[in-house]
Amino acid sequence: MFADLHLHTTESDGTWTPEELVREARGAGLAALAVTDHDTTAGIEAALKAARKDLQVIPGIELSAAGHNGEEVHIVGLWINPAYEPLQNKLTALRKERIARVEKILDRLDGLGIFLSEADVQEFSHRDVLSRSHIASAMVKKGIVQTKQEAFDAYIGQGAPAYVKRPKLTPEQAVELIRGAGGVPVLAHPGLLTDLNVLPSLLDAGLVGLEVIHYSHTEKQTQHFLEVAKELNLLPSGGSDCHGPGGKDHIYLGKYKIPWNWLEDLAQARDGLK
Numbered sequence: 001m002f003a004d005l006h007l008h009t010t011e012s013d014g015t016w017t018p019e020e021l022v023r024e025a026r027g028a029g030l031a032a033l034a035v036t037d038h039d040t041t042a043g044i045e046a047a048l049k050a051a052r053k054d055l056q057v058i059p060g061i062e063l064s065a066a067g068h069n070g071e072e073v074h075i076v077g078l079w080i081n082p083a084y085e086p087l088q089n090k091l092t093a094l095r096k097e098r099i100a101r102v103e104k105i106l107d108r109l110d111g112l113g114i115f116l117s118e119a120d121v122q123e124f125s126h127r128d129v130l131s132r133s134h135i136a137s138a139m140v141k142k143g144i145v146q147t148k149q150e151a152f153d154a155y156i157g158q159g160a161p162a163y164v165k166r167p168k169l170t171p172e173q174a175v176e177l178i179r180g181a182g183g184v185p186v187l188a189h190p191g192l193l194t195d196l197n198v199l200p201s202l203l204d205a206g207l208v209g210l211e212v213i214h215y216s217h218t219e220k221q222t223q224h225f226l227e228v229a230k231e232l233n234l235l236p237s238g239g240s241d242c243h244g245p246g247g248k249d250h251i252y253l254g255k256y257k258i259p260w261n262w263l264e265d266l267a268q269a270r271d272g273l274k
Ligand SMILES: [Zn+2]
Pocket: 062, 074, 188, 189
């Protein structure tokens, strides 16, 4: 029996609805999956409802945080209680700050003689989440730039004149929020980080797991992170990080999965945290 503990749905940037994800996971022969959408718990309920006895659904989340060097650090939370109020309050505050950020960017563009309305940007977003990617799409449509990359390079990317920093949690705050919500915090895809200097303070904050298996990890990295986990007394975890068909990557569902005893160890750790 295998589990995939890192998956996205249409509630963040995936292309399968929570119901479709559960159906596909069943088809791929998985016995457990975790719904870990970016900074939202909105897909959990539907996935839980779609689950049947043959497939365990674990309520999760993937929190985006900014490390000390500015590098993006992702923390996956497994078995979180989505009703935990401090978590929802923080997620709501972050969403509001991100909307304010888009307004600030539009103001700065305005100052550069480029007029874009929020409606122009909204056209490219299917949810209430607006991002720089949507601004870039609107700039291409208006003929201000030829490509989205050009929009980032010349206007809205880091160091460009209309750049505004994105409000983020610290990785330690992310770990604490997940622990508060009764969940098991796991450092996501460590292979994508330029260094692992973030680990000691995350351990202090209460990190429990390390993603050893992830589609971006080479075989060598998988071996390496398994050793790192052992050394630091972290439990190995992982998954495909699948975003569905037509998404930002290939369909990795069923190709990157963890053995059942890893899931059991993580579940046991969760019970010990309470
Ligand atoms: Zn991630």
